[in-house]
Amino acid sequence: AQSVTQPDIHITVSEGASLELRCNYSYGATPYLFWYVQSPGQGLQLLLKYFSGDTLVQGIKGFEAEFKRSQSSFNLRKPSVHWSDAAEYFCAVGSDLNDYKLSFGAGTTVTVRA
Amino acid sequence: GAVVSQHPSWVICKSGTSVKIECRSLDFQATTMFWYRQFPKQSLMLMATSNEGSKATYEQGVEKDKFLINHASLTLSTLTVTSAHPEDSSFYICSGGGGYTFGSGTRLTVV
Numbered sequence: 303a304q305s306v307t308q309p310d311i312h313i314t315v316s317e318g319a320s321l322e323l324r325c326n327y328s329y330g331a332t333p334y335l336f337w338y339v340q341s342p343g344q345g346l347q348l349l350l351k352y353f354s355g356d357t358l359v360q361g362i363k364g365f366e367a368e369f370k371r372s373q374s375s376f377n378l379r380k381p382s383v384h385w386s387d388a389a390e391y392f393c394a395v396g397s398d399l400n401d402y403k404l405s406f407g408a409g410t411t412v413t414v415r416a
Numbered sequence: 417g418a419v420v421s422q423h424p425s426w427v428i429c430k431s432g433t434s435v436k437i438e439c440r441s442l443d444f445q446a447t448t449m450f451w452y453r454q455f456p457k458q459s460l461m462l463m464a465t466s467n468e469g470s471k472a473t474y475e476q477g478v479e480k481d482k483f484l485i486n487h488a489s490l491t492l493s494t495l496t497v498t499s500a501h502p503e504d505s506s507f508y509i510c511s512g513g514g515g516y517t518f519g520s521g522t523r524l525t526v527v
Contacts, residue, residue: 336516340526345422345509346460392459402516403450406459 304329304395308382308407310407315383321328323378325367325393335376337367341389349391352376362389377378388414418444420512422519429500430527437495439466439501445490446512453522460501466493466510472479484488500526 307326326367327333332376334353338346350361357369376393390411394404420444429435439449444508447468452460464485465473472485482504484496510523 313487338518341519343523348516348518349514396516402448402511403462403465404516405462406510408459 303381304333304397304405306393306395306405306407308393308410309392310410311408312411312413314415315348317385318382321378321380321383321387321412323391323393325376325407325410327376327379327395328374329397330338330393335367335397336394337361337365337376337378338392338394339363340392340409346392349378360377375389383407383412383414385414385416386414389414418512418517420510420517420519422522423512424522425520427524427525429524431501432473432499432527434496434498435500437497437508437510437523437524438496439493439519441491441512441513444512446493448492449487450511451485451493451495452509454509457508460509463508465497466495467491497524500524501524 309324336351337349340388342347348361349365352359352369359367365380369376390409392409393407396404421440421442423438449466451463453463454460462475463478466487468483468487474480487493505526507521507523511518
């Protein structure tokens with residue numbers, strides 16, 4: 303079974319600074335990897351996903367993530383954070399492209415200070 | 417892109433009553449949909465897989481008699497929390513097969 307670890311529970315970053323959120327996965331085969339963002343009381347919005355091909359994935363809102371098989375990682379980055387990026391971020395892994403079932407990490411709360 | 421609509425956004429009910437939550441795929445047909453539960457400040461846990469025209473598949477530890485799932489059409493899955501208790505209070509969110517898209521979630525409070 304697949305699993306996801308997000309080592310950082312909470313990250314505080316200054317507005318305009320860069321942001322990197324860590325995600326490590328455990329899965330024997332090629333994983334399907336996702337990053338979602340959730341604002342308080344809201345549903346999940348898909349930021350980006352990796353299925354295959356180029357290991358650097360561009361997403362919405364200026365986010366990108368890099369799949370590194372050797373490190374079993376899929377870290378999310380943004381060069382310059384905006385106050386509106388304050389939210390909860392979840393990394394998720396799927397095992398079957400046609401299954402659509404996901405396992406989520408515990409999440410990382412991002413606080414943006416002025 | 418794929419859009420999943422979930423209704424209601426929030427509901428308050430009395431202990432012992434039942435509550436139905438709807439999850440609709442608006443622009444795609446979904447033979448499977450998924451129901452997750454999220455406790456405050458925690459991650460999402462898969463509760464069950466909703467299968468169109470057949471029985472739902474529940475994850476270990478999820479009471480199938482308490483959380484009734486019906487997937488009667490290719491665009492609608494419903495989750496009914498039966499005989500709700502305060503410990504059932506949570507955020508419930510569904511997802512559709514198209515594009516790994518999630519609904520906006522339902523905040524259930526049982527008083």
